[in-house]
Amino acid sequence: MYLFSQKAYSHDLYMHWKHSRVLISLLPSLSLPLCPSCLSSTHAPPPLIPLGPPVSSLSLSAQLGLCFQNLYEHEKAIALFEEDKVIMEETGNRGGVGWVMGNIALSLAEMGQNNKATRMFQKSMAISEKVGDKEAVCNASCNLAECLACAGEYADAVRHFKKAFQLAKDIDNETKADISAMGVGVMLRLQVLAEPAADPAAMPEYEVPLDFDNLADPLHLATSAKLEASLQGRILDPRLLEAIHHLATALAGGQGLARLHLAHAFFDAGLEDSATGFLQQYLARRVKHARTWCGGCGQTRSEDSPMLTCGGCGVVRFCSAEHQKMASKREHFGRSFNEKHKDMCGLLGKWRSKVVKDGLPEESLNEDMIAYLRNHNL
Ligand SMILES: [Zn+2]
Ligand SMILES: [Zn+2]
Numbered sequence: 279m280y281l282f283s284q285k286a287y288s289h290d291l292y293m294h295w296k297h298s299r300v301l302i303s304l305l306p307s308l309s310l311p312l313c314p315s316c317l318s319s320t321h322a323p324p325p326l327i328p329l330g331p332p333v334s335s336l337s338l339s340a341q342l343g344l345c346f347q348n349l350y351e352h353e354k355a356i357a358l359f360e361e362d363k364v365i366m367e368e369t370g371n372r373g374g375v376g377w378v379m380g381n382i383a384l385s386l387a388e389m390g391q392n393n394k395a396t397r398m399f400q401k402s403m404a405i406s407e408k409v410g411d412k413e414a415v416c417n418a419s420c421n422l423a424e425c426l427a428c429a430g431e432y433a434d435a436v437r438h439f440k441k442a443f444q445l446a447k448d449i450d451n452e453t454k455a456d457i458s459a460m461g462v463g464v465m466l467r468l469q470v471l472a473e474p475a476a477d478p479a480a481m482p483e484y485e486v487p488l489d490f491d492n493l494a495d496p497l498h499l500a501t502s503a504k505l506e507a508s509l510q511g512r513i514l515d516p517r518l519l520e521a522i523h524h525l526a527t528a529l530a531g532g533q534g535l536a537r538l539h540l541a542h543a544f545f546d547a548g549l550e551d552s553a554t555g556f557l558q559q560y561l562a563r564r565v566k567h568a569r570t571w572c573g574g575c576g577q578t579r580s581e582d583s584p585m586l587t588c589g590g591c592g593v594v595r596f597c598s599a600e601h602q603k604m605a606s607k608r609e610h611f612g613r614s615f616n617e618k619h620k621d622m623c624g625l626l627g628k629w630r631s632k633v634v635k636d637g638l639p640e641e642s643l644n645e646d647m648i649a650y651l652r653n654h655n656l
Contacts, residue, residue, distance in 0.1 A: 446458055624646075
């Protein structure tokens with residue numbers, strides 16, 4: 279699942295095309311699959327919400343390619359994007375070539391062809407840089423960072439997320455900046471786990487930057503982690519401190535998922551009270567918002583959408599059995615910042631039955647939370 283793909287709108291796109299008989303008759307070789315999001319076709323299609331370049335400005339093949347991409351039919355998507363690429367090249371639309379190569383790379387990555395996807399993202403980024411499209415470079419940097427993380431190249435992943443963060447700031451896109459900040463935090467944590475410092479005291483100290491516009495959580499959390507560790511006579515790995523700062527920045531910007539990563543980061547730092555505190559907040563919100571969110575593809579769904587509920591926890595819902603598999607098979611955090619549901623299922627089930635239903639105090643699950651954090655460090 280890629281951060282800046284357009285999955286949130288797959289259902290809309292699908293309905294749009296499904297009701298567009300003329301278009302389908304023009305493309306007899308393509309049979310649209312059943313919508314995995316909504317098995318009913320009786321209600322009217324929701325309004326199409328364009329994202330990225332206006333959908334109407336894209337070629338027919340690009341539009342349909344996006345549709346298939348969002349339905350995880352990546353081979354069909356790539357074939358259509360390749361057609362679009364030829365059109366873009368013939369018409370001399372360099373920016374368009376960069377955009378469509380980015381989408382081919384996305385589909386390759388989703389198909390598990392990480393090396394090919396990495397090269398394609400790099401080419402796409404180089405073109406977008408040449409034409410000066412900062413937004414496209416920002417997206418490509420994020421997606422490239424995820425590919426690098428999947429290959430275990432965390433230092434490069436950090437570098438690309440930082441680049442995306444800066445570009446997002448340049449173009450005043452706060453949401454992308456916050457998602458990129460979360461990427462920096464997660465990747466720094468993974469880097470510390472993969473390459474632990476022999477002597478944190480010998481590393482250059484991370485100075486939490488003083489950001490007077492945003493003095494709330496990020497500064498407070500990172501400095502308090504540093505302080506608490508030093509009270510225990512320990513020096514934290516400066517990369518971990520930097521990770522906490524970036525994750526807290528993402529949380530302050532509204533990225534609720536950062537709570538899960540902050541729980542892991544504080545646990546890594548040996549600060550268990552803060553770790554369980556963040557995990558409690560995460561679990562509470564997870565249960566509260568489970569109804570309208572697919573734990574597999576990450577799409578937000580309407581209240582009345584037919585969805586499957588996980589039999590294990592009775593909390594998490596999925597668009598389809600396919601999306602349920604996706605949530606538990608997720609092999610690497612690099613490709614998504616969401617929980618791996620198989621690891622979280624038991625704890626979520628206990629939270630629902632003991633805290634939400636029986637009204638026990640949140641702290642009663644502290645032991646289970648510590649066990650989760652110890653056994654599943656990603
Ligand atoms: Zn789904
Ligand atoms: Zn479950």
